[in-house]
Every structure is written in C-alpha cells, then in structure tokens.
Amino acid sequence: MLCRDFREIADSYISDELLVETNHDVIRHLETCADCRRELSARRELRSKLREGFQHAPDLQMSDEFAARLKAQVRDVALSRSRFSAGNRAAYIAIAASLVIAAALGFRVVYQRSHSQNPPYFTSGGNRDEEIDRERNGGRPSLVSAALTESVVGDHRDCALSHRLDEKPINLEEAGRKYDRAYINLVSAVMSEGALPAGVELVEGHSCIFKGQRFGHVILKYQGQLVSVLVTNIEAQDQGASTRAGELFASAQPDGYHLAHFETERHAVYVVSGLSDTENLSIARGIAPSVSRHIRDAERAA
Amino acid sequence: MFSLTRENTRLADWASFENEALPHHADLYRMAKWLVRDRDQAEDLVQETFVAALRSFHRFEKGTNCRAWLIKIMYHTLSKRRRGEGRLRIVSDNEEQIAETVAFEPPTPQSITEKEVLEALKRLPQQFQEVVILSDVEDMTYKEIAEALSIPTGTVMSRLHRGRSSLRAELAAYANSLGIGKTAETESPLRLAEK
Numbered sequence: 384m385l386c387r388d389f390r391e392i393a394d395s396y397i398s399d400e401l402l403v404e405t406n407h408d409v410i411r412h413l414e415t416c417a418d419c420r421r422e423l424s425a426r427r428e429l430r431s432k433l434r435e436g437f438q439h440a441p442d443l444q445m446s447d448e449f450a451a452r453l454k455a456q457v458r459d460v461a462l463s464r465s466r467f468s469a470g471n472r473a474a475y476i477a478i479a480a481s482l483v484i485a486a487a488l489g490f491r492v493v494y495q496r497s498h499s500q501n502p503p504y505f506t507s508g509g510n511r512d513e514e515i516d517r518e519r520n521g522g523r524p525s526l527v528s529a530a531l532t533e534s535v536v537g538d539h540r541d542c543a544l545s546h547r548l549d550e551k552p553i554n555l556e557e558a559g560r561k562y563d564r565a566y567i568n569l570v571s572a573v574m575s576e577g578a579l580p581a582g583v584e585l586v587e588g589h590s591c592i593f594k595g596q597r598f599g600h601v602i603l604k605y606q607g608q609l610v611s612v613l614v615t616n617i618e619a620q621d622q623g624a625s626t627r628a629g630e631l632f633a634s635a636q637p638d639g640y641h642l643a644h645f646e647t648e649r650h651a652v653y654v655v656s657g658l659s660d661t662e663n664l665s666i667a668r669g670i671a672p673s674v675s676r677h678i679r680d681a682e683r684a685a
Numbered sequence: 686m687f688s689l690t691r692e693n694t695r696l697a698d699w700a701s702f703e704n705e706a707l708p709h710h711a712d713l714y715r716m717a718k719w720l721v722r723d724r725d726q727a728e729d730l731v732q733e734t735f736v737a738a739l740r741s742f743h744r745f746e747k748g749t750n751c752r753a754w755l756i757k758i759m760y761h762t763l764s765k766r767r768r769g770e771g772r773l774r775i776v777s778d779n780e781e782q783i784a785e786t787v788a789f790e791p792p793t794p795q796s797i798t799e800k801e802v803l804e805a806l807k808r809l810p811q812q813f814q815e816v817v818i819l820s821d822v823e824d825m826t827y828k829e830i831a832e833a834l835s836i837p838t839g840t841v842m843s844r845l846h847r848g849r850s851s852l853r854a855e856l857a858a859y860a861n862s863l864g865i866g867k868t869a870e871t872e873s874p875l876r877l878a879e880k
Contacts, residue, residue: 394849395842398820400827429802429853430821436799437715437822445714449728453710454703457735461699639696 384412389419393426448586451607455544455657462639531596531617531651535644536636538593539611539655543586543602550592555599558590563616565650565681566590566599572670572677573601573612579669580662582606603666610656610666614678617651631671633664643667647678702742706735709752712823713759719818720763730766734759753825757833764835797856805855813848820845 559567570588586602599614641663654667718727
C-alpha cells in the first residue's frame with residue numbers, strides 16, 4: 384500500500400468501516416511508515432477536537448428549563464395519548480371522563496390533618512378512616528370540585544409546561560389590584576425563607592386563566608421539573624366557606640401528575656407537578672404555613 | 686381491570702422510552718441547533734422529534750443505536766417541515782462543485798483548538814458538515830447516516846471524504862495564515878501525494 388492510498392482510506396480505518404483484508408493492509412503499512420502513523424494520529428486528534436468542540440460549544444447547549452419542559456411534554460403525550468380506534472373514541476372519552484371524576488372524588492387520599500383549629504398545619508395523626516367518618520358525621524367535604532382539579536392540571540400543563548394558553552398571563556400585582564388581593568406578594572409568600580426543600584428555584588409568577596378559572600400562578604423548578612403553585616378563589620364553588628382549613632390533601636392524577644392542595648376560608652392552593660408523590664407533597668408542606676397566612680391576611684383585608 | 690391494565694401498559698411504555706430515548710435529548714438538541722441555527726426552532730424540532738419517536742417507539746429495535754434512530758426521525762421531521770414551508774433544500778453533488786471544494790489532499794494540521802475546528806467546519810457546505818458531524822461526532826455508521834439522510838451509502842462515503850478533506854484544507858490554510866503548526870509536511874503537501 385502506498386502512502387497516497389493510505390491517506391485516502393485513513394478516515395474509514397478510524398471509523399472501522401473497512402473490509403477485514405483492507406484493514407490488514409493498512410496495519411502492515413503503518414508498521415513500516417512513520418509519516419502515515421503521524422498522519423493517522425493527527426486525524427484522530429482532529430476528530431477528537433471536533434467532537435469535544437461540538438459537544439461543549441456554548442451555543443449548542445440545551446437549557447435546563449427546556450430539558451424539564453421537554454420531558455414533561457413528552458410524558459404528557461405518552462400517558463394521555465389514545466391508542467383506540469376512531470370508531471370507539473367517543474365511548475372511551477366517556478370512560479376517561481368517568482375515570483377523571485372517579486380519580487378526583489374516589490381516590491383522594493388524605494395524608495395528614497391538624498388536630499386543632501389553629502395553627503398547627505399538617506401535623507401527623509390523621510388517617511383515611513377518620514376522615515371518612517368525619518364526613519359521614521356531618522363534616523363538610525372539600526369545596527374543590529373535580530372540574531376545578533381538571534382546570535388545575537390543565538393550567539399546569541398548558542401554562543407552565545407548554546405556554547399555550549389562549550389568554551396572555553398578567554403580572555400578579557396587577558391581578559391583585561383587579562381581581563384578588565391574595566395574588567399581591569404571592570411569590571414572596573411561596574418563597575418564604577427556609578420553608579421549601581433545598582434546591583427549589585423560582586421560575587416566575589403571574590396570573591393566568593384556564594377555562595374561565597383565574598389563578599395566581601407561581602412556577603418553581605425542583606429536581607429538573609417544573610412545579611406549579613396555583614391559588615384560586617373558591618367562593619363560587621359553594622355557598623359557604625371552607626371548613627377544611629389546616630388540612631393537606633394529595634392525589635395522583637390519571638395522567639401521571641401528582642397534586643396536593645389545601646384551603647383557606649375562601650381560597651384553594653394547589654401544588655402540581657410530575658415529581659413523585661413524596662416530593663410534590665414536601666413542597667406543599669413547605670409553602671403551606673406562609674401561603675395560608677398570606678392568604679388569610681388578604682381575606683381579612685378584603 | 687381493563688382500564689387499569691391499559692394504564693399500566695402506558696406507564697411501562699413511558700418508562701421504557703424514558704430510559705432508552707430521552708437520555709439522548711442533549712445530543713438531539715445540539716444537532717438540531719446546528720442544523721436550524723435558531724434556539725426556538727431547535728427546541729420545536731427536538732420536541733416534534735421526541736413526540737414522533739414516542740408514537741413509533743414500538744418500531745424501534747432494542748439493542749440497536751437509539752440515538753441514530755432518533756436522529757433519523759429528526760431529519761425526516763425537518764425535511765417534512767421544510768417541504769411544508771416550501772423551502773426544501775436541493776443538494777447536488779456534481780463533480781465541478783466537489784473539484785472546487787477540494788483542491789488537494791492536505792496533511793492534517795495540529796496545534797489547532799477545538800473552537801477553530803468548529804469554526805472551520807461551519808465554513809464548509811452544509812451537506813459536508815452534516816455527514817462529518819453524524820460520523821465523527823455522533824459515531825453513526827455509513828449505513829445509519831444513509832438511512833437518516835435518505836441518500837445512498839456511496840454518496841455518504843463520497844461526501845464524507847470531501848467533507849473531511851475540505852476541513853483539513855480549511856484548517857491547514859488557517860494554520861498557515863497564523864504561522865502555526867507548520868511542519869515539513871504542511872509546507873509541501875504535494876510531496877506526500879507523490880509518495
């Protein structure tokens with residue numbers, strides 16, 4: 384083999400794309416030719432620089448925010464997509480709707496509840512049997528409806544994850560002046576020092592509308608995932624005020640999200656994310672004292 | 686129960702996709718950003734690619750190169766998009782163009798930085814850039830590249846040869862202009878061709 388021939392196929396040799404016989408010819412030539420050994424080494428080095436340069440070029444790096452959004456969006460598609468035939472779609476939609484309602488009403492799990500009226504938030508000791516008994520004995524059920532639960536999950540998905548709401552969000556201060564005082568300084572209440580698990584970061588705060596329901600929306604990032612804290616007025620959901628203040632509820636949604644919520648007299652606060660149940664709940668626990676206090680102050684001032 | 690079984694199947698499918706395909710998202714993004722140059726468009730392209738990949742994940746053969754499979758889907762998605770926008774790129778590999786691109790087979794210059802290599806690559810025609818990246822950065826085989834770009838394997842080999850030679854020529858010219866990396870070989874490349 385001549386040096387000229389070697390240089391023609393040197394790159395294919397590096398890529399291991401040559402026939403076995405040709406490979407042997409190359410190896411034999413390299414054993415006797417120092418110039419071609421140097422050239423081979425230089426080409427390997429060039430390839431390595433190209434690879435390193437490409438993989439570490441600052442303008443080619445994906446943002447953490449996009450990585451989290453991508454994962455959530457693909458999971459959303461994965462867990463909600465239909466594999467059913469078009470002919471049966473209507474029937475399956477009805478079944479799916481029933482499952483959503485069943486999930487919201489039937490599978491709700493009460494994790495913890497307070498023993499006293501004020502203030503001990505989410506102390507341990509409550510259990511599901513006690514909760515069911517209490518409801519049978521005349522305790523009011525949560526004011527939160529299945530439709531509201533759907534809106535919460537929908538807002539997290541369409542606002543925080545995919546930015547595809549019909550109506551543009553407005554800032555919390557403006558929403559606080561126009562619609563609900565509880566939205567003013569909501570971000571500070573959520574980010575209250577020392578309340579959240581380590582590593583939680585603030586992404587943004589705004590007020591948005593999903594299917595007619597207005598929310599104060601604070602978006603956090605934890606372990607690479609976006610987490611929505613959604614505050615909404617629930618007076619319109621029922622005739623009276625909530626008696627569930629001081630309790631924390633958690634539920635798994637059929638589309639893979641985990642949701643935790645608590646209520647004040649006239650508001651419901653949700654934490655929704657694709658995190659595990661435990662992680663999602665730890666954020667809800669972290670924000671509950673300061674956010675409840677903040678909302679109660681706003682309710683009193685209204 | 687029927688619905689729970691189906692739900693479990695979806696969760697299992699998602700877990701499999703999450704383990705196998707999703708870890709390549711950073712590689713896919715780099716490739717997308719290189720191809721479309723714009724961050725928003727690159728993000729859209731990667732997202733579309735993963736959704737399309739998810740929908741045809743049942744066709745992915747376990748044990749084969751998942752990144753190459755995803756890149757193939759990305760190229761098809763991009764091509765479909767460009768057709769939709771009426772701006773499909775026409776690429777021809779006529780000999781005149783190639784002859785103008787590569788004047789001689791230069792020796793590979795050294796003492797060049799990673800950034801300079803990347804800058805030199807950007808100056809090559811697009812069809813050469815992409816095959817060089819797919820082969821030398823993404824480690825795809827000629828066959829995998831041919832499938833991704835929907836071109837014959839022979840064309841892949843020809844573009845790779847021209848692309849790599851052009852890259853070395855660019856770098857040699859750059860090194861010479863700075864007076865770096867000059868060796869006896871770089872000063873007289875034709876001498877080597879005569880050996």
